[in-house]
Amino acid sequence: MPHVHLIVPTTTKFDFLDYVQGAITGMDITLSQSHLEVGTSSVESKFDEALGAANIVKRAVEAEANGADAVVIICMGDPGLWPAREAVSIPVLGPGQTAMHYAAMLGQRFSILPTLDGRQATYIGHARLYGLENSLASVRPAGISVLDIAVNPNTKDRLFACAEKAVFDDGADVLILGCGCFKNLDKEIENHLKQKGQAITVIDAVPLTVLTAAALAKTQLSHSKKAFCSPPVKERPGYEGFAFTESPSK
Amino acid sequence: MPHVHLIVPTTTKFDFLDYVQGAITGMDITLSQSHLEVGTSSVESKFDEALGAANIVKRAVEAEANGADAVVIICMGDPGLWPAREAVSIPVLGPGQTAMHYAAMLGQRFSILPTLDGRQATYIGHARLYGLENSLASVRPAGISVLDIAVNPNTKDRLFACAEKAVFDDGADVLILGCGCFKNLDKEIENHLKQKGQAITVIDAVPLTVLTAAALAKTQLSHSKKAFCSPPVKERPGYEGFAFTESPSK
Amino acid sequence: MPHVHLIVPTTTKFDFLDYVQGAITGMDITLSQSHLEVGTSSVESKFDEALGAANIVKRAVEAEANGADAVVIICMGDPGLWPAREAVSIPVLGPGQTAMHYAAMLGQRFSILPTLDGRQATYIGHARLYGLENSLASVRPAGISVLDIAVNPNTKDRLFACAEKAVFDDGADVLILGCGCFKNLDKEIENHLKQKGQAITVIDAVPLTVLTAAALAKTQLSHSKKAFCSPPVKERPGYEGFAFTESPSK
């Protein structure tokens, strides 16, 4: 029975437990969840990531210490993904990377629909970093901030408009919702595009990423510790109480 | 409770049910399995794929008709993957493609350890086709045919040698077992490399692919039917009884 | 005097002998032609390819046995190309791959104008597989099925529209007719674009591919048998009478 820990990388107490639980019923997965004390109320820039990253890594280390079998960082920008993998041995997944790889498997060209314009360069950068740049058709931001998604009356229409541009102008055959807070809009976009004559797959990454983390835990697979080495022993002023497994430098 | 159907794409009656069942206990997945009547005793070339492909597609169509929620074609060469996706709407996965995407997620450079020399160009071609060529460190064949794996006393040693070359000469940090019949050797290779000072992830793709297929079924995701269109209505001499959903040509 | 055998990979008896003969007069090339008994009336999907591939390979093996010096498979989707190369030693060319390489030589960015929407992902995939993805500007389908080309009164206008989009929106400087049945339309498209002020090269691949096959035969070159290995000896139920040169497994 894999235990997957969800790190919500914001100081806002967004709750993903119920949502994910609803999507994975019957799969024999235990869930837990934590948030940040130090960081930002939402993550919409590399700047936000810089402010929260140390705290995200701390949450991952605590989850491993508490017996979690896998960790998922609930943000499409995958903040803290790489350093968290260095700090722990259990698999750590980000829904951004996971969704891009599924998208590349399920079609030939995918587009990402993020919140703000400012995420465009970031997602192009991530597609490069993950080795998937050739499969990226486009990034089409909705122009809505994370904290606005639930209250903005235009959220759905803007996503519909972005989805159409991605499919008809950019040639995408798979779409990725670019924020964990766009939940439940995937099937609505699929239906909207079906009415336009296009059979497109739309990925809401969070539940899929949790199931993927469980699949890794179940098959005893994790990230390569050659690629994501444990940090060597050294002084870390300001983080004196931060305990994790260090490796001798080599 | 997702029902995943395994197509063993050979006329040899290799059994994967027990093996997979053992790896996924508790995950609430139903399994079924079929083999080919027309094809080859093992799949080790695109030629073998050409002979079996029509029969593989038929098995996928039957599985969908029988209520399966997802299909996995049990061969690292992913024979019939693309045409089967065209013929059905439920997700169809091949362990070759699936493992390559996981490998790219879990490290920075992966190598594949297939059976025969003749598979080298095929796997380079697949890495290209799947958009992952930049993450492929090398293909290192063991020089053992599929039907020989179980009886050849050198199987393990040859894989150890290939694994070392992949890691030390080619820079791989993740390895993929290049045949579904190398089962149970993943952890032995990991341990062997650990003794050489290298913390490498080794992927035995079949159980992981079954769990991934279940994850897709669970989240109601499948391949894009824009990318993998249903074949248009036409005459198909020699396949008169082959019933599946066709689309009007457009 | 090279003998080039044309495999028309359909059960429809399309005739290409006269067309090709007219284009290569004086080049001292002997032509022959065969069709499929088992397969589909036209090839417009990977599904169609799966149904015809075994028969295509059989035709290639027969052609080699009958003394042909080279084989051309007359379909832009290059069905059966890879397995046929494994089964024989004489050069086997597909007009899809051949045209893409010529297009990359004669310009900087090429577009393909295929028949149906469903071919888009396939041609993107082939550009990848052939190592030419960076030179592909776009795939612009005409929305006409193969069997409709000759009778649809809009064939030419639709190709003109696709050609304009490829050149003006996608930046193509070379175009490839995406079906062997679009014959004789290459120069009409070139002239149409010239009137729009664009000096574009349009490739009708079939005659060019036959001349290329003859060039290979003449210089005693063929595909690398290291890349396209002869299939190893094994049982092939359903194909008992299929005789070709096998290699011992290695």
Place this chain on the structure above:
Amino acid sequence: MPHVHLIVPTTTKFDFLDYVQGAITGMDITLSQSHLEVGTSSVESKFDEALGAANIVKRAVEAEANGADAVVIICMGDPGLWPAREAVSIPVLGPGQTAMHYAAMLGQRFSILPTLDGRQATYIGHARLYGLENSLASVRPAGISVLDIAVNPNTKDRLFACAEKAVFDDGADVLILGCGCFKNLDKEIENHLKQKGQAITVIDAVPLTVLTAAALAKTQLSHSKKAFCSPPVKERPGYEGFAFTESPSK
């Protein structure tokens, strides 16, 4: 007279002022320097970067407020580079990115010689992120930690050995010293390779990056604020006193 501020992204008080000053005499550039209060004693992992990033960004914001014309982060891993660019408008350079682009200009294939094995995946990732993966010949770590460089008697020999492997085995024609603390070893490696018959360019990135930052300041160029958007207004618990120019979300 451009003022370039150096951020040494460690809590160790490495001094780079004298070193850089010596290299740029006569170029009419003013230098200043700062270190971190919170972070790590050296930067050798993405984990270290996560711990120091917020403090690095703070230093960049302070430098801009204090009238600096450009910022250089003195670490080959470019920690905090992206978020610092989001937070300020003056150019921010990292010697890692800068050196890779110079290397790609001055030759055809470059290798990086970093400190520890654990940096291999990071530098491959950076070459990808910076769009230069095709020009990267290899990463050849010396196996020496940053804090050991000055005291390890084998530093020079290990770099010589790495340099030879990069040139003779991996085909590099330009080398990049992978740590700012390898200072003054560039010309020694060039000479060592010259004696082996190879005319290789070796880049010690820090002085070059300072001159490049001055060149940008002089020509009034900076990073694109479309790519590196100012972070939108929001709550940032734990960073209440952190003042910088925010943009409204869009």
Place this chain on the structure above:
Amino acid sequence: MPHVHLIVPTTTKFDFLDYVQGAITGMDITLSQSHLEVGTSSVESKFDEALGAANIVKRAVEAEANGADAVVIICMGDPGLWPAREAVSIPVLGPGQTAMHYAAMLGQRFSILPTLDGRQATYIGHARLYGLENSLASVRPAGISVLDIAVNPNTKDRLFACAEKAVFDDGADVLILGCGCFKNLDKEIENHLKQKGQAITVIDAVPLTVLTAAALAKTQLSHSKKAFCSPPVKERPGYEGFAFTESPSK
């Protein structure tokens, strides 16, 4: 005090000394300048480059003999760049290559705005050759010949239109002025786009390239002579008096 020699690769006596001098005041750089006797009045094609290349190389050799520390060839098409590097040891830069690398550093996707339509294929080719194809968003020619720039009343409007297309349709976040004679228009385009709500960096390459050449000279760096080997000793009819350092063939 680095001495940078400017080769204006035309028989027209365009003067760049004053312009560059104004941009680099205080940087302690000495400038000199030469033109061609044999070649073309402007460089707008590879044909023009072919006619002037030998003379450009001669100017580079003379500059090195006269004590220059670096050479810049003042044309965005970088004519003669590669052969000049083979012929001399001091750094030789072209503003085309230099600007592309800066653009890739300062943003995520850049576009080039050249003079004539005929330069499109050339700049795509250069982006490939320099290893930067993935960062090139588009080439958007203004449709103005070099000798017309100063007198055509539409020059600025055409560049504004190209810049808008590059940013809004092609996704560029950095722009490169594609001709050295577009001088002083960079900031006007930046302002024009700012009014459209886009914070784009526009590069006028010539002064930046001169400062970059000085930075290389200052840090004693040059192109790799392994990549750009000195030409071996041989007969060169028509160039008998052309003296430069040759290497023995190897």
Place this chain on the structure above:
Amino acid sequence: MPHVHLIVPTTTKFDFLDYVQGAITGMDITLSQSHLEVGTSSVESKFDEALGAANIVKRAVEAEANGADAVVIICMGDPGLWPAREAVSIPVLGPGQTAMHYAAMLGQRFSILPTLDGRQATYIGHARLYGLENSLASVRPAGISVLDIAVNPNTKDRLFACAEKAVFDDGADVLILGCGCFKNLDKEIENHLKQKGQAITVIDAVPLTVLTAAALAKTQLSHSKKAFCSPPVKERPGYEGFAFTESPSK
């Protein structure tokens, strides 16, 4: 009856007529040949290309004026290829580009075996420029100058050694002889490798390129004049008598 003109781009009067004629008997192709008056005795660098390019273009223009249907520049470095295409409308091929595209068609990874070390960067650059970098396994120079090939007793042994390294170390399945003067050694290398158990295709590009040029002429195809635009009208001091079709600038 296509007339193919061979430009031997050296002042040395190498004769290729007999050699090519022997390889293409019966193909109804007329051959002619010219050499340079101004240039170098052999072409082994971009420097040599710079000195000969104007004269090569002149030869191409003369060939077109004299009624040739196609031009082949007989040097693997393809000197003058791009400017010659700009200057004429008939197809102009270089054996370097042509061989690389054939190699990519006939296998999955090719290596080039040139004369001198100094050609390594050039051929990597050409593979990039031609869009084929991903298919290039390696460049393995023989260390023999062009003028030495015929007299050096080690020519064959050095090529054998290079070929073995390309196949066994670099993974090539197709090899390209990197100099037109290595003629007749292709089959010897194929046989040598066959004895080592490797079925490799070795390309001697010159006869193949002539047949390819004839195939283009026969099918009325040429390079795209959108990509290779005719040079605009302008003054060209030193080339006053050079008459060719110019286009108005646009």
